[in-house]
Amino acid sequence: MSREFQVTFDCADPAALAAFWAEALGYEVQPPPEGFESWDDALRAFGVPESQWNSRSAIVADGAPRVFFQRVPEGKTAKNRVHLDLRVAPGLVGDERMQALEAEASRLEALGAGRAYRVEPDGGMEHGFITMHDPEGNEFCLD
Structure with a gap:
């Protein structure tokens, strides 16, 4: 049985890293939920504080794993174990x-x-x- 999965990156700037990897992989930044023209509109409506708006992002492509980017406080310190x-x-x-x-x-x-x-x-x-x-x-x- 196969399972759906996503690849997750810890990072400092989720929006910028998502934009880079979308271009690198031929993906697109995940669109906002239905009924919203932008993520800013959606996050504002959901009551998310503006300081958290760039705490995560994701990129998607049909039939391919989702790639998720989450802001973490610490920087990268060693070689990736998975790449x-x-x-x-x-x-x-x-x-x-x-x-x-x-x-x-x-x-x-x-x-x-x-x-x-x-x-x-x-x-x-x-x-x-x-x-x-x-x-x-x-x-x-x-x-």
């Missing part, structure tokens, strides 16, 4: 693969990501990848 791999070059090998990964790395850097390192294909088990950091320092790989 996302963005599969941007499936089926590509060698120079063609690495060119596709570099193009995506450049696009994401323009959105605020940082580059950690690049691993070259070795002709064996390693096909090559680029490890990146999102705007809050969370590791992810372009694969």
Whole structure:
């Protein structure tokens, strides 16, 4: 039996991180509840204090897991134990693969990501990848 799941990020700025990952993954920021034109309108109507409006956000895509962002008081202090791999070059090998990964790395850097390192294909088990950091320092790989 399969289960529905979401991926949750602890972060300092849920709205900004949700916007980054929506662009990175081709998702959209979760729309406000029916009957509201914006999240600000909904949160105001629900009586949520304005200081809490950016305490969480989510991104969605049809048929894909929801990604949730929640504000936490502490910053990131160590390497992620779980990370996302963005599969941007499936089926590509060698120079063609690495060119596709570099193009995506450049696009994401323009959105605020940082580059950690690049691993070259070795002709064996390693096909090559680029490890990146999102705007809050969370590791992810372009694969």
